[in-house]
Each structure stands twice: as C-alpha cells, then as structure tokens.
Amino acid sequence: MHHDTIAAIATPAGRGAIAVVRLSGPQALEVCRHHIDRTPAPRQACFTPFHVGRDRLDEVIVVHYAAPHSYTGEEVVEISCHGSTYIQQALLAALIDDGCRLAEPGEFTRRAFLNGRLNLSQAEAVADLIDATNRGSHGMAMSQLRGGYAELLGDLRRRFVDLTALLELELDFSEEDVEFADRGQLRTLLDTLVSRCGQLAGSFTLGNAIRCGVPVAIVGPPNAGKSTLLNRLVGDERAIVSDQPGTTRDTIEERITIDGIGFRIIDTAGLRHSDEQIEQAGIERSYRTARNAASILYVVDRADTGSLPQQLAALAHEVPLEGKQILVLCNKSDRHQSVPLPDAATLSSDSTSPLPVEAVLALSARTGAGLDTLHRLLADRYRDGSDGSEPIVSNLRHYEALTHVVDACTRAQQALESQCSADLVAIDLRDALHHLGTITGEVTTDEVLGTIFAKFCVGK
Ligand SMILES: Nc1nc2c(ncn2[C@@H]2O[C@H](COP(=O)(O)OP(=O)(O)OP(=O)(O)O)[C@@H](O)[C@H]2O)c(=O)[nH]1
Ligand SMILES: [Mg+2]
Incomplete structure (x- = not known):
C-alpha cells in the first residue's frame, strides 16, 4: 500500500459540462472533508x-x-464539479495544498495493479479501452479486460510452476536417480503451451491490424481508377484523379470504418516499368505499402484484364502474398459491363507462385456500383477478430513474450526427447515460466511498469 495520496483531473483538459477530480490514498477522504x-x-x-x-x-x-472496494484498492474519492477550467484548477490546487501529490500518468491503474485489483494484462486493456475508436478495437480491449487469454495463461502457468518445482527437486537428489516430475504430464503440458501460445502469437498480426486500423493497399496499373476508388471509399476528393497515367506519385492514406472495424486505406502509384526516377521511387513505395498491407485491392480496368495473370505474378515477385487478402477489382464496369470477369480460382492456379485471390469483383469507382460487396468482403475478413469471441493478441509486449514461451517450451521438449539431464530441462522451463509471468504481471520490473503506465492518461 502507498502512504501518499494522489490527485488528478480525470476528465479531458479544457472546459466541459462537468469535470471529475479523483483522489486515491490513505488521506483521500480526510483531505476532501476539509x-x-x-x-x-x-x-x-x-x-x-x-x-x-x-x-x-x-x-x-x-x-x-x-x-x-475501490478501483485502486485504496481510499478513493471522486469529486464531480462544474467543468470550468478555473474551478477544476482551483479545486485541484486546494487538494495539493492539503498534502496530496499530483498523480503521474496511469498511476491510479498502476496502484490498482500493485494492490491486486487487476492483473497486468487487464491494466493494459484499460489503456486500450480508452484508446478504442471503433467497435473492433473496443471489442478486443473489453475481452482482455474481462480476463481474456491471461486467465488461461495464468492457469497453465500455475500447473507449470508445480511441475518445474518437482523437476528442480530432483536436482537435490541427483545422486539417487529419482523422478518426482511425471515426464508424461510435463510433455502434455509443454504440448498444450506450445500450441496455445503459438495460436495466440499467430493472432497478433490480425489483433494489431484491428487495434491500429487494418492496412489496405490499393495497387494496380496506372489509370485503372485506384485514386477514384480511394476517394469513393472515404467519401471525399482526397486524391487527384486524371486520365493521365502516372498521376499518383506518392502514397495517400485515409482512415475509414466499415461495420465497426477501422481500416487504413492507402492509395499508391500505378505499377509499370518506368525510367523516370521520381516515378520509380513512387512505385517502390507502392510495393512497400503492399508488403505491409493485410488486404490488397488490385485494381484493373475491366477492359484490360488480358495480362492480369502476368501482372499478379509480377506483384507476387515483389510482395510475399501468402496470408494476405487479395481482391481483384475490375473497375470501370459502368463502361465495360459486357466484358467477362476473370475467374478467381483460375487466376490463383495459373501462377507458379502462391496467389491467394479471394474474389474477383466488378466495380465502378465512378458510380459506386460493387462497393457494397467490397465493404462486405473486407469486413467479413476481420470481423471474427473484433467481436471478442476469439482470444486475439493485440499487444506487442504479449506477442513477444508468447514467442519466447513457444521457443523455450520447444527447447524443453527437445531436451526431454534427447533424455537430457533434469537441470538442462529446468533451465528452459524457468525461461518459459518467466515469460508467461510477464504477461499477467507475476514477473515484472519497475522499468516494464514504467513503460506501460507512461502511455496512460493522467487521472486513469
Ligand atoms: N468510366 C469510369 N471511369 C473511371 C472509373 N474510375 C476511374 N475512372 C477514370 O479513370 C481515369 C483514371 O483514374 P484515377 O483514379 O486517376 O486512376 P489511378 O489508377 O489512380 O491512376 P494513376 O494514379 O495514374 O496510377 C480518370 O479519368 C477517372 O475519371 C470508373 O469506375 N468508371
Ligand atoms: Mg492515382
């Protein structure tokens, strides 16, 4: 428990209808009573x-x-005052004059964690919840706040602690060739950890995309209507459109929300061979954007799909496409309705490299025809991760810890297989335990806590 009492304005800076000033610590009520x-x-x-x-x-x-029985586990007082900036500041100053200390960012939540009211993963979820800007990021933060995968990991860790302790006990009896830790149980637990932690770590790409906005690259040959599509998706004349091939030179990014999921839509320079230095640099940026994207909208003129297999193969040569959503959009369909659409399966199988084309759509960026289907395909792809039904990792720190757990458990499995001595296996088990503990906060350092809570708002 802390001996000092902290105070902060918990509502956003500036004038508002009401502001809330919060106090936490042993003197909270006494100070307010004055x-x-x-x-x-x-x-x-x-x-x-x-x-x-x-x-x-x-x-x-x-x-x-x-x-x-409070958020921090300490005496807490919340004062709702009128939201004049003068009242807020004068009220806070009066509390500080009475011996309270101004809270640091996240200090209320840090105290809640240190007093056992939340585990570390839940404390981080509080920050994500405050940062949530759409239903997707909100759903993930709520699921983590309710306990999410941290509970499962905590459970596995407790079983793991017992087995590791038994294995370490064997070291004290190393002369006597005894086995306290059941090797069968240990193998099963290691298998479970490798598979669950591997699964969770694998969900990070999706989780991170949903938290930060799913990156969607609009790529394709010049003049296909990429910038027109960006403008149509964002509902604004954001990018310059012209009938001159090579109009867009640099990437242009805009955020949109489809069905509660945040997307970052990025328009790029048209892909073609060019000797011009600036255009070349722009095209290199197009490839970089495609590499970093979760979904690629490959836009072509519907009247010009003959070389599509070669175009996609050229893209695959520059950008590893595996795991990405690839949608081929045959644009200008208002003008070329009679031109047959290429088949997604044929496009995927024609190529020598893997080309996971999910669908080929008829689109008119000019009229908006086909946009509903595009919206649906994008939202469907990321909905599962955002409704909180599946445990999804969106936190980089957790992802790194999970990767370490999988590595350490795999090493332990190999050590067991090759009949290594208990002390060697124990080293890997300790390592896995350490990293598991960092997720929920059973193992932590001031430095880690400092980094986590520094990102919070003051007053939370
Ligand atoms: N008829 C018709 N014309 C379109 C459509 N979409 C775009 N265009 C026209 O096609 C031309 C090129 O459009 P842009 O959006 O600038 O094409 P882009 O792919 O961004 O081209 P670059 O930036 O040069 O790579 C413009 O004259 C647009 O008005 C469409 O759906 N139907
Ligand atoms: Mg353009």
Missing part, C-alpha cells in the same frame, strides 16, 4: 458545497469508495 460540509457515506452520491478557505468554490457531488 472542503465540504458533510461526510459522504461510502458509495453514495453526496451533494455539497466545496469551499476553498472561506470561499465557496462550487457545488459538487462527492462519492467515496472505501478501501479495499
């Missing part, structure tokens, strides 16, 4: 004047959460 006429009963809203010296500063609502 300024109000009544002692609030725990968990009941208490309407009272708030005085600073002889002056009545405001009429406020005070709620007291008695320890340990």
Whole structure:
C-alpha cells in the first residue's frame, strides 16, 4: 500500500459540462472533508458545497469508495464539479495544498495493479479501452479486460510452476536417480503451451491490424481508377484523379470504418516499368505499402484484364502474398459491363507462385456500383477478430513474450526427447515460466511498469 495520496483531473483538459477530480490514498477522504460540509457515506452520491478557505468554490457531488472496494484498492474519492477550467484548477490546487501529490500518468491503474485489483494484462486493456475508436478495437480491449487469454495463461502457468518445482527437486537428489516430475504430464503440458501460445502469437498480426486500423493497399496499373476508388471509399476528393497515367506519385492514406472495424486505406502509384526516377521511387513505395498491407485491392480496368495473370505474378515477385487478402477489382464496369470477369480460382492456379485471390469483383469507382460487396468482403475478413469471441493478441509486449514461451517450451521438449539431464530441462522451463509471468504481471520490473503506465492518461 502507498502512504501518499494522489490527485488528478480525470476528465479531458479544457472546459466541459462537468469535470471529475479523483483522489486515491490513505488521506483521500480526510483531505476532501476539509472542503465540504458533510461526510459522504461510502458509495453514495453526496451533494455539497466545496469551499476553498472561506470561499465557496462550487457545488459538487462527492462519492467515496472505501478501501479495499475501490478501483485502486485504496481510499478513493471522486469529486464531480462544474467543468470550468478555473474551478477544476482551483479545486485541484486546494487538494495539493492539503498534502496530496499530483498523480503521474496511469498511476491510479498502476496502484490498482500493485494492490491486486487487476492483473497486468487487464491494466493494459484499460489503456486500450480508452484508446478504442471503433467497435473492433473496443471489442478486443473489453475481452482482455474481462480476463481474456491471461486467465488461461495464468492457469497453465500455475500447473507449470508445480511441475518445474518437482523437476528442480530432483536436482537435490541427483545422486539417487529419482523422478518426482511425471515426464508424461510435463510433455502434455509443454504440448498444450506450445500450441496455445503459438495460436495466440499467430493472432497478433490480425489483433494489431484491428487495434491500429487494418492496412489496405490499393495497387494496380496506372489509370485503372485506384485514386477514384480511394476517394469513393472515404467519401471525399482526397486524391487527384486524371486520365493521365502516372498521376499518383506518392502514397495517400485515409482512415475509414466499415461495420465497426477501422481500416487504413492507402492509395499508391500505378505499377509499370518506368525510367523516370521520381516515378520509380513512387512505385517502390507502392510495393512497400503492399508488403505491409493485410488486404490488397488490385485494381484493373475491366477492359484490360488480358495480362492480369502476368501482372499478379509480377506483384507476387515483389510482395510475399501468402496470408494476405487479395481482391481483384475490375473497375470501370459502368463502361465495360459486357466484358467477362476473370475467374478467381483460375487466376490463383495459373501462377507458379502462391496467389491467394479471394474474389474477383466488378466495380465502378465512378458510380459506386460493387462497393457494397467490397465493404462486405473486407469486413467479413476481420470481423471474427473484433467481436471478442476469439482470444486475439493485440499487444506487442504479449506477442513477444508468447514467442519466447513457444521457443523455450520447444527447447524443453527437445531436451526431454534427447533424455537430457533434469537441470538442462529446468533451465528452459524457468525461461518459459518467466515469460508467461510477464504477461499477467507475476514477473515484472519497475522499468516494464514504467513503460506501460507512461502511455496512460493522467487521472486513469
Ligand atoms: N468510366 C469510369 N471511369 C473511371 C472509373 N474510375 C476511374 N475512372 C477514370 O479513370 C481515369 C483514371 O483514374 P484515377 O483514379 O486517376 O486512376 P489511378 O489508377 O489512380 O491512376 P494513376 O494514379 O495514374 O496510377 C480518370 O479519368 C477517372 O475519371 C470508373 O469506375 N468508371
Ligand atoms: Mg492515382
């Protein structure tokens, strides 16, 4: 428990209808009592004047959460005042004058973690929840806050701790050739860890995309209508459109939300052979954008699909396409409706390298025809990860820890297979345990906590 009492304005900076000032620590109620006429009963809203010296500063609502039944596990008081910037600052200054300390970013949540009210993964979920800008990122943060995969990992870790302890006990009896840790159980647990942690680590690409906005690259030959499509998707004349091939020279990025999922749509320079230096640099950026994208919208003129297999093969040569969603959009369909569409399966199988074309769509970026289907295909691809039904990892720290767990467990499996001595196996088990513990916070350092909580808002 901390001995000092912290205070902060928990609502956004600036003027508003109401502002909330929060206090946490042993003196929270006492400090507040100096300024109000009544002692609030725990968990009941208490309407009272708030005085600073002889002056009545405001009429406020005070709620007291008695320890340990509060967010931080300490005495907590929340004061809702009128949201004038003067009142907020004067109220906070009065609390600081009375001996409170200004809270650091995330210090309330840090205390909640240190007092066992949340595990570390849940504390991180609080920050993600505050950062959520759409249903997808919100769904993932809520699932992590409810416990998510951290509970499962905590459970596996506890079973693992017992077996590791038994294995280490064998080291004390190394002369006597005894086996306390059941090797069968240990193998099963290692298998489970490798598969569950591997699965979770594998979900990171999707999780990170949903959290930060799924990167979608619009690529294809010049003049196909890529910039027109970007403008149509964002509903604004964002990119310059012209009938001159090579209009777009640089990447242009815009954010949109489809069915609650955030996407980053990136228009690129048309792909063609060029000796011109600036255009070449632009095309290299197009490839880079495609490499980093989760979905690629390959736009072609519907009247010009004859060389599509060669074009896609050329793209595959520059960009590893495996695992990406590839949608081929035959644009300008308003003008070329009678031209037959190429078949997705044939396009995929024609090529020597893997070309996972999910669908070929008829589109008119000019009229918007076909856009509904495009929206649906994009949203369907990422919906599973965003509804909270599947455990998805969106946190880089967790992803790295999970990768270490898989590596350490795989080494331990190999050591067991080759009948290595218990002390060698134990080293790998300890390593796996350490990394598992860093996710939920059973193992942590001040430095790690500092980095995590520094990203929080003050007052949270
Ligand atoms: N009829 C018709 N014309 C279109 C459609 N989409 C784009 N165009 C026209 O095609 C021309 C090229 O469009 P852009 O959007 O600039 O093409 P781009 O692929 O971005 O071209 P670059 O930037 O040069 O690579 C413009 O004259 C557009 O008006 C469409 O759906 N139907
Ligand atoms: Mg363009």
